[in-house]
Amino acid sequence: MKVLNLQCAHQHEFEGWFGSEADFTDQLARGLLNCPLCGDTSIQKMLSAPRLNLRAHRDDKAPVEPADATGRVELGFPASGSPLQAQLLKAMRQVLAQTEDVGERFADQARAMHHGEVEQRNIRGRTSPEVAMELIEEGIEVMPLPSLPALKETLQ
Template sequence: MKVLNLQCAHQHEFEGWFGSEDDFTSQLARALVSCPLCGDTQIRKMLSAPRLNLRAGREDKAPTAAQTGTSDSVELGLPASGSALHAQLLKAMRQVLAHTEDVGERFADQARAMHHGEMDQRNIRGRTSPEVALELIEEGIEVMPLPSLPALKETLQ
């Protein structure tokens, strides 16, 4: 298995897992490799350090940050890189999609109806203009804009 660091034309970085270098090249040529954030198929391979298991089987492994109590990005729950942040964003957005109902263009009407007690409360998502979203906020209706990411509709592999 080959794990490659990849980047799209919009500078989004992500990992790709391939059976071999030939597998990557073949998929790239057929435009099967795309950015999980924007869907761009203009992908290039980035430099990456090889992973060497030099300590495998040795007893004197260095302690981890969790064992020593030192603070680092992992312990603080912060992503270590832009790629990790992208992965966290995708995971959070997929969770939102899994736990909300898409009401499409009816979003503002349904949000108002729920707010005024004309409809049962439920978690919804949909589309509306920025102006209408501001009107909803001014009416005391909680709304949160979400990015539209093509990768959210598919499993990320």
């Protein structure tokens, strides 16, 4: 298994796991790789240090993955990205988990909740910037969120 540090044209860093270097090259050539943060398909492999086992035998108490200063192993996105990038993804995943996607009906649902026509709940959806401004002018609290493709699917 090859674990590669990858980066898109927008400087978002992430990990990719491949069966071999040939698998990586093949997937890259077929356009199957994209940035989990922005969806960009201009992916390049970054330099990374290999993991070397220099001990004659492994200590059973030693973690298999690199640990932080507390000894905890932190797995997940991003492998080498900025802390801000990781915080953004964590916050966005939390928003997705705690809201209902009402899609294109967002403005109608927000207005109906504001006027007491339907029960209050946490929703998210899509609307134009103009309609979002109308909602704000009506006293309805809305907040634009970026659309991140990585949040829609489980990262593999």
